[in-house]
Amino acid sequence: MTIDLKTIKHISKLSRISVDDEKAKKLEADLNSIFLFIEKLNELETKNVEPLTSIAETTLQLRKDEIKTHNIREQVLKNSPDKNKDFFVVPKVVE
Amino acid sequence: MSKNQSEYLIKRNNNEYEVVIGLEVHAQVLSESKLFSSSSTKFGAEPNTQVSLVDAAFPGMLPVINEFCIKQAVKTGIGLKAKINKKSIFDRKNYFYADLPQGYQISQYKNPIVGEGSVVLDLPSGEKKIGIERLHLEQDAGKSIHDIDPQNTLVDLNRSGVALMEIVSKPDLRSLEEVNAYVKKLRSIMRYLGTCDGNMQEGSLRADVNVSVRKKGQKELGTRCEIKNVNSIKFMQMAIEYEANRQVDVIEEGGSIDQETRLFDTKKNQTRSMRSKEDAHDYRYFPDPDLLPLEISDKFIDELKKNIPELPDEKKKRFIEKFKLSAYEANILVSDNETSKYFEEVIKESDVKISTNWITGELFALLNEKNLEISESPISAKNLSKLINLIKDGTISGKIAKSVFEIMADGNKDPKKIIEEKGLKQQSDPKELEKLIDKVINDNQDKVKEYKSGKEKLFGFFVGQTMKISGGKANPKLVNEILKKKLT
């Protein structure tokens, strides 16, 4: 399978990373060589194999329903590139 | 357009269209803390004051699941007579939005915690069973606020990470009435279970509405559109009505429906396409590697089953059988758990028939007028029960009871005390009553003559006069008896 420029543009949109035409070409070449390598997997018959669901040898641990984090607004907003006293601030969302 | 109670059809030219509706209800789980973090879920807090480092997706922060939310979901599943899946998996639904700090929502995609179930609707035309496709647990997003700052969007993450149950119905709903009944029934079941407060003003219950139309008699379903995040039953109905008519118009004009996500604009009363959602429609679901599959045991489920309260359907059946209520009365009394509790409290020591009438009549009118929930009723079940017993044993008449009820509504006073203080006790002493009646007869000799000469209608006049001079307190049954004797 080959990945074309249109696909590169599509996944750049999905991953919210803008890519100019020059970069897209470079990516096209890189990704194609990587997928050529990845597609070695197609040799392998896996129809009857169960996929691995988790590698951790344990069961899901559960938490009690308790409030342990109280108001830490200052801490939460501190690192934000744009904020006011109460909110994170982002450029207008266009619908 | 025809609006029949059992049939909702849209007519255009010579064609009749059936409307097919399915709901994805998002019900906020009643819990103290969030699904994967320990911050509070309480409504109405100052912006961003209930946000943990996990909720704001700080680097290296990891989800740890709230056991109580799992129990709440399983309980709801039991209430929906649904299959509980002993193994379920949390997936990531990936998309970018300002109020989605992780860049993904943790949800359940292929393996939800609850599978197929059903809900029975009580419609005027009878019962109808609506299929439940599944129920899964997921995180709520935060809130984007567009109307405070003209240049920017503000983000509040208080809701981010709150547990939601997404309850997906089969496309079994066919009318606006059914949608109304379905949402109310679902809410009622969850309130009985204590798994969701169903408060739509606070956003605890919202729905994505899937609408399609097809020509009457056609078997296969039409292409559906999903109207996102509608937050009241009324808006759901308005959105469906608009959307179904829009689809019919498109088809009648020879067009076809695009499967798409739409938004209901409550100001314009229209749905419109959310094109921006379309490019990013590819959610790239995959199992969340920060979590393991959720496995629950039979014991875990059985323990919850044991503690499931009697639900509306069973309660209705019992009320009809045990208390000889009509289906109509039973429906009203069980629709809400608090109402049924109130009812059962009243009838513990009072007559069922009189109690039913007073609760569904006077009490509901009062609550309606004051816009109160039954749990906030100014008249306690105990005092209402006392009032009903005072009617039953003849201490006061039904009419006096109404004025006593009004006084009670102002401060939940014991009706016995009100009657004593105001001297409202019914006069049932025959000697006293005879004195009053003698006075009425003396004062109205002409009317007595007329009555005796055959104008029997005047009997009511004498009763009325007696009641009047007794200040309404005379026992009407006795007055009748004595009057009859005296006038013959």
Next chain:
Amino acid sequence: MTNIIDLTLVELVNKIKKKEISSKEITKAYVDRCKKSKKLNTFITDDFDNALKKADKFDKKPDFNKKLPGIPIAVKDLFCTKDLKTTAGSKILSNFIPSYESTVTQNLWNEGSILLGKLNCDEFAMGSSNETSFFGNVQSPIGKGLVPGGSSGGSASALSAKLTPVTVGTDTGGSIRQPASFTGTVGLKPTYGSCSRYGIVAFASSLDQAGPMTRNVKDCALLFEVISSYDNKDSTSVNFKRANYSNKLNKSIKGKKIGIPKEYRAEGMSKEIDELWQRGINIVKESGAEILDISLPNTKYALPAYYIVAPAEASSNLARYDGVKYGFRSPGENLIDMYEKTRSEGFGDEVKRRIMIGTYVLSSGYYDAYYLKAQKVRQLIKNDFDEVYKKVDAILTPSTPTSAFTIGEKTNDPVSMYLNDIFTVPINLAGLPAISIPAGLDSKGYPLGLQIIGKAFDEQNIFNIAYSMEEKINFKNEIKSWWM
């Protein structure tokens, strides 16, 4: 007395406990050397002044019951450290100051250790040469212009250059073992679930593990027993009883069954590596271990599966870097524009490449062909190990297919870069522990490592084998301080 910087961790701990040396003296020795070693570009952020203050404080009120009393340690800049900048080697986090501490580093401080600073690494731990860091290449002390390996390249470089007595790194596909091998040091990738991932900037959640990097096996065991803990803040943390691995070290490996997987030889291995491996085999044989030829038939599918699973998880884990809550933001006309610019300018090429791969393999219509397939292959790889471990106690392989290469040599060919991890990646996929120990030098005089792979949670066993081999190999990392 020998130079402070030449002492092992265990020696430092003993001397401090015997009051032969103070925390201040140790810390000062390291700080001085670090200051003279800027050329290596190992530190992204130093905390020297604080470290000296803390050392002073320790000396005034020493607690000798701690396992790392007053010992200064620099850590990979992937661990969040409270009130100290944490960048993950990325522009997008270049100004990020966490208000919290990772569990692994907290465990260090709880045992009396002192933070020296944050070490360079490949951006978001994606790389095998430390060339993807926004903060520039790291030089290997082994030789000018050589890469230290990656992604824990700053850690390996600082450790072998003696800028820190020990360090902690993270290993997603070989990021501890490969740089350890390149720099003649010891590195352990523990069993998945041994060390908490809480507060570690995530790369690929199902593969990431923190682990110790040290100059010898005993230090490695000691550091591992400090950083490994059960943590209820990480749902994948495993609750088991942690041992005192360093006290229980045992050189006797007589009768141990050690497997030699034939598939590791088939990958076009160089003669040098093959000979190194054979020497390792001979050494364990001499120590009385039994050598068994084994087969891990799906080995060749590990790297392709890894390059689906790791980018897929990364594409999702890195979605949170969007310029909203923290880190770098590039202004945009609207929200989407801001996202696209921020992420395009904030991430480097390798990170973007992997996000793209991950996005693609998860996207609609491709999930089954790639991600699901890779998870099935992962199951097969795990089954291979399970099968083999019915017969053997541990597995011995080379750590890397080559020794250190030069800076810039492989940057234009991602696949050849990825091949660096061919021997280490299967272990991450199977969640097993593996240690790399220095085993010799190649013809250029660059170190080479051998890898001992254990059963899940059987770290003690691979420590013991490594300990036994270490003595016989008697490797001396003779590094001239050419950069000073």
